[in-house]
Amino acid sequence: MEEKALLSVKDLRTWFELKRWGFLRTGFVRAVDGMSFNIRLGEAVTIVGESGSGKTTLLRTILGLARPTSGEITFDGRRMDGRKTQDLVWLRAHVGFVQQDPYGALAPFMTVNRILREPLAVNKIRDDEQEQRIRAAMDEVRLIPVEDFLNKYPHMLSGGQQQRVVIGRAMILRPKLIVADEPVSMLDASVRVEILELMRKIQKAHNLSVIYVTHDLSSVRYFSERVFIVYAARMVEKTDVREVVRNPLHPYTQALLNAIPDPEPENAGRFRDVPAGEPPSLINPPSGCRFHPRCPRIIHGVCDVEEPPEFEPAPGHFVECWLYK
Amino acid sequence: MKAAGNGGSGDAASPVTSTGPLLKVEDLCLYFRASNGIVRAVDHLSFEVGRGRSLAVLGESGCGKTSLAKAILRLLPRNVHTYTGRVFLDGTDVTSFGEERFRRDVRWVKISMVSQAAMNSLNPVLKVGGQVAEPLLLDHRMNKGEALERAREVFSIVGVPLPFMDRYAFELSGGMRQRAIIAMALVASPVLVILDEPTSALDVLTQANILNALKKIKQDLGLNFIIITHDIATSSELADEVLCMYAGQLVEHSRAEVFYREPLHPYARKLMASVPTLRMEKRPEFIPGQPPSLLNPPEGCRFAPRCHKRFERCQEEPPLFVRGESTVKCWLYERG
Numbered sequence: 104m105e106e107k108a109l110l111s112v113k114d115l116r117t118w119f120e121l122k123r124w125g126f127l128r129t130g131f132v133r134a135v136d137g138m139s140f141n142i143r144l145g146e147a148v149t150i151v152g153e154s155g156s157g158k159t160t161l162l163r164t165i166l167g168l169a170r171p172t173s174g175e176i177t178f179d180g181r182r183m184d185g186r187k188t189q190d191l192v193w194l195r196a197h198v199g200f201v202q203q204d205p206y207g208a209l210a211p212f213m214t215v216n217r218i219l220r221e222p223l224a225v226n227k228i229r230d231d232e233q234e235q236r237i238r239a240a241m242d243e244v245r246l247i248p249v250e251d252f253l254n255k256y257p258h259m260l261s262g263g264q265q266q267r268v269v270i271g272r273a274m275i276l277r278p279k280l281i282v283a284d285e286p287v288s289m290l291d292a293s294v295r296v297e298i299l300e301l302m303r304k305i306q307k308a309h310n311l312s313v314i315y316v317t318h319d320l321s322s323v324r325y326f327s328e329r330v331f332i333v334y335a336a337r338m339v340e341k342t343d344v345r346e347v348v349r350n351p352l353h354p355y356t357q358a359l360l361n362a363i364p365d366p367e368p369e370n371a372g373r374f375r376d377v378p379a380g381e382p383p384s385l386i387n388p389p390s391g392c393r394f395h396p397r398c399p400r401i402i403h404g405v406c407d408v409e410e411p412p413e414f415e416p417a418p419g420h421f422v423e424c425w426l427y428k
Numbered sequence: 429m430k431a432a433g434n435g436g437s438g439d440a441a442s443p444v445t446s447t448g449p450l451l452k453v454e455d456l457c458l459y460f461r462a463s464n465g466i467v468r469a470v471d472h473l474s475f476e477v478g479r480g481r482s483l484a485v486l487g488e489s490g491c492g493k494t495s496l497a498k499a500i501l502r503l504l505p506r507n508v509h510t511y512t513g514r515v516f517l518d519g520t521d522v523t524s525f526g527e528e529r530f531r532r533d534v535r536w537v538k539i540s541m542v543s544q545a546a547m548n549s550l551n552p553v554l555k556v557g558g559q560v561a562e563p564l565l566l567d568h569r570m571n572k573g574e575a576l577e578r579a580r581e582v583f584s585i586v587g588v589p590l591p592f593m594d595r596y597a598f599e600l601s602g603g604m605r606q607r608a609i610i611a612m613a614l615v616a617s618p619v620l621v622i623l624d625e626p627t628s629a630l631d632v633l634t635q636a637n638i639l640n641a642l643k644k645i646k647q648d649l650g651l652n653f654i655i656i657t658h659d660i661a662t663s664s665e666l667a668d669e670v671l672c673m674y675a676g677q678l679v680e681h682s683r684a685e686v687f688y689r690e691p692l693h694p695y696a697r698k699l700m701a702s703v704p705t706l707r708m709e710k711r712p713e714f715i716p717g718q719p720p721s722l723l724n725p726p727e728g729c730r731f732a733p734r735c736h737k738r739f740e741r742c743q744e745e746p747p748l749f750v751r752g753e754s755t756v757k758c759w760l761y762e763r764g
Contacts, residue, residue: 153631154602261718291488292658293702297714318632321661322704325711348706362636364661365705368684371482371666374643377636381601 108141108177109279109312110165115139115174117157117164121386133385134160135171136336139413144279147306147313149323149344151359152333153382158316161333162282165314166200167191179279196226199273201283201302205265209257215246215268216253222276240271243305263294267301274305280312281305287322299326321363324348332356335383335393342420352422355394392425400426448519449476450652451500451620456513458492458499465723466509469495471676473513474748475755477620477669482646482653484667484684486660486699488719492676493656494544497622500654501541502530517620536563540613541622545629547605550597556605557583557593560612569616582611585649587641603634607641614645622654627662639665660703664688672696675720675730682754692756695731729758 115138118131134157142148152158163169165176167183176183183194202208209218219240223233238249244267246252257265266286273281286302287295303326306313315323320330330347332340332355340353351357362377364370378397383389389396395406405425414427458470469492477483485493498504500515514523522534543549551559557579564575576593583590586607597605606626613621626642627635643666645651657663663670670687672680672695680693691697695715704712717734720726726733732742741759749761 153633263718292660293488293699293715294718295714296702296704296712297716300714320632321706322712324706325704359632360706362632363706364636364665365707366661366664366688366700366703368664368667368688370664371643371668371684374640375636375665377633377640379637381603381634382631 107143109144109179110142111175111177112141112165113139113175113177115161115164115176116172117160117169118172130386133157133336133388135164136385136388137174138333138336138338140331140338140341142280142312142314144312145306145310146329147303147315147327148329148331149315149317149320149327150331150333151317151320151323153318155382155385156333157336157385158333159284162284162314162316166198166282167194196276197278197280199276199278199281201266201269201273201281201286203285204289205262205269206257206289208269209265211257214254214256215241215260218257218268219272219275222272226276236275240275243274243308244268244271244301246271262290263298266290266298270298270302270305274309274311277309278311280314282314282316284316285318286315288317288319295322299323302326320347320359321365332359335388336385337393337423339394339424340420340422342422346417346420350420352416352420352427353394353424354398354400354426358397358399392423402426449516450479450481450518451477451654452516453500454514454516456496456499456515457510458495458504458508459510460495460505461507461509462723467722468676468725469722470499471725473673473678475671475678475681477652477654480650480652481668482655482666484663484670485654485656485673486663486670487658487673489658490722491673491719492722493658493673494624496673497541497543497624497654497656501535501539501622502527503535503541532567536613536618537616538618539620539622540616540618542609542613542624542626544625546609547602547629550605550608552597554596555594556597556600556608560593560608560615563612563616579611579615582614583608585614585645586611587637601634602630603637606630606634606638610638610642610645614649614651618651620652620654622656623666624656625658626655628657628659635662642666660688660699661705672699675725676722677730678748678755678757679731680754680756680758682756686752686754692751692754692761693731693758694735694737694760 115135117135118133120131121129138161150158160169164171171184178194183190219237220233223236241249246267287298315327317323324344327344330342330344331338334355340356351360358378362375378399380397383393391407391409392411395401402425411423411425413421413423415421416427454474456470456473460467460469487493514521517538561575561579564570564578580590583593588604588607592600592604627638646653653666655663655666667684669683671678674695680691680696691700698715701713702715715734720730728743728745732738746757746759748755748757751761
């Protein structure tokens with residue numbers, strides 16, 4: 104597709120083994136089961152999926168925190184699935200991670216100064232440069248005046264300020280990619296937009312790539328270029344952020360958009376047209392398309408038998424659904 | 429699965445004893461003792477909820493929404509400093525009841541609650557059906573057979589398949605557990621159900637399914653809900669009226685049509701502008717600054733330090749002004 108991919112993932116599978124009885128294997132949780140995508144330099148991508156759909160495992164695999172069962176990950180031209188120690192060190196210096204719960208992500212016994220210094224010290228940056236980088240980072244995430252915050256502990260900061268520290272830490276090594284796992288879900292509505300705008304500004308200023316993982320499509324759509332929809336460990340639709348709202352193709356994406364309310368008084372009077380049921384187990388996913396047991400547009404004899412490959416009904420719009428054969 | 433119109437006024441849970449508002453809260457205060465002072469979680473709150481109307485309580489975290497629910501249900505922790513004000517249910521002053529009478533006649537019988545993340549607090553070693561029936565067995569209200577029969581009824585109302593009654597909590601998905609918790613709140617046929625963040629831990633599709641179930645319950649049983657949430661878009665799914673709180677105080681109480689379209693209070697306006705939408709092309713905004721500490725709230729209007737419309741008057745605390753059918757705590761509405 105495009106040549107200049109910063110991160111390229113091909114047919115990635117991350118399976119977790121269930122309990123083993125002697126030689127008998129009872130099965131696997133197929134948390135990521137054949138996902139492929141590319142992320143260009145400087146682009147922000149949102150990965151949307153329900154809890155348990157494998158989106159966090161995908162992130163962990165990209166970050167080198169979980170071992171892929173098969174598939175290829177290439178970051179900045181370097182194969183990353185070999186898992187050599189020097190590869191991991193290099194990868195982690197180039198990928199920043201913004202955790203979901205800022206308070207849980209910050210060591211309670213460290214001051215902001217130490218929290219931000221840690222990655223620099225690990226990567227053997229000179230002392231005088233450390234100082235300067237910490238100040239620059241704090242200035243960038245608007246923790247100003249810097250002196251007021253340097254010696255504070257995380258519990259002395261508000262949720263939004265804590266998340267700023269986390270973002271500052273993620274970008275202090277000047278990474279090429281920032282991976283953010285539900286970066287605003289723990290914050291109040293009025294603060295969310297502020298944090299997302301901050302991340303957008305940093306992304307533009309440094310030409311970073313950003314991966315957001317979220318279940319909240321409406322808040323992130325202003326802050327990214329493309330959206331990947333994940334359902335039951337598969338990437339069912341990949342497209343432009345505008346297209347997904349205007350012209351969602353996969354029946355799951357359509358259901359998802361139907362289910363998200365906008366604040367309108369009329370909502371109280373009408374029922375939402377959403378498929379019943381729950382996402383399938385990833386130990387024994389359904390045959391064929393994984394959404395077929397809940398799908399309102401199922402083609403019997405096709406969808407329940409054969410797994411749909413990826414179709415491209417419009418340029419740059421990919422969907423795993425037999426309707427678009 | 430569209431069910432048009434309302435499905436009949438239904439088997440009203442409890443006979444109507446008067447024609448006034450169903451719930452009337454008068455000057456309710458709930459302060460807590462903390463190591464460094466007094467936290468004014470609910471600070472002189474007054475409002476009414478009409479019969480058959482559902483109220484959404486909105487506000488940022490820490491603004492006293494959950495404390496309000498606890499104050500209404502008198503589920504108080506040990507560090508209460510002040511608990512004053514009156515709560516009228518069906519015209520009766522329930523605050524005058526002694527603790528024993530309140531427990532027997534009001535809590536869970538007339539007013540029940542689905543607390544936040546309650547689905548994770550189901551007893552893991554008891555079957556779900558038995559847990560749902562349990563409130564009916566207290567005080568020998570019913571025998572076990574009748575109670576389980578009633579539990580079966582509410583399970584079908586909330587949309588849990590009946591065989592699930594014999595399952596344990598861990599065998600149920602998140603959505604089903606949340607439905608079981610809602611069943612537990614409905615089992616004693618209350619007139620008012622307080623839902624504290626009823627869908628916040630659930631996935632988008634499950635959330636929509638639960639909200640559909642709640643809407644159906646509201647239509648069929650003619651129940652009143654108070655839905656407490658910080659998720660404004662979700663609240664619009666159930667609300668007939670909106671009560672917006674800021675720093676322990678009521679700042680606006682309006683009908684849903686007014687609040688979601690054009691709220692009056694500057695805070696409510698900013699809050700609505702911060703909601704990202706899927707269908708409208710509107711860039712969400714944010715409110716600069718943070719809400720004040722409830723330990724030492726600022727004098728005068730508590731929102732004034734963050735308000736772009738503040739003027740001299742805001743140094744004094746505004747009273748509640750009536751504007752049409754809304755009440756709003758803001759000096760901008762002093763004249764008519």
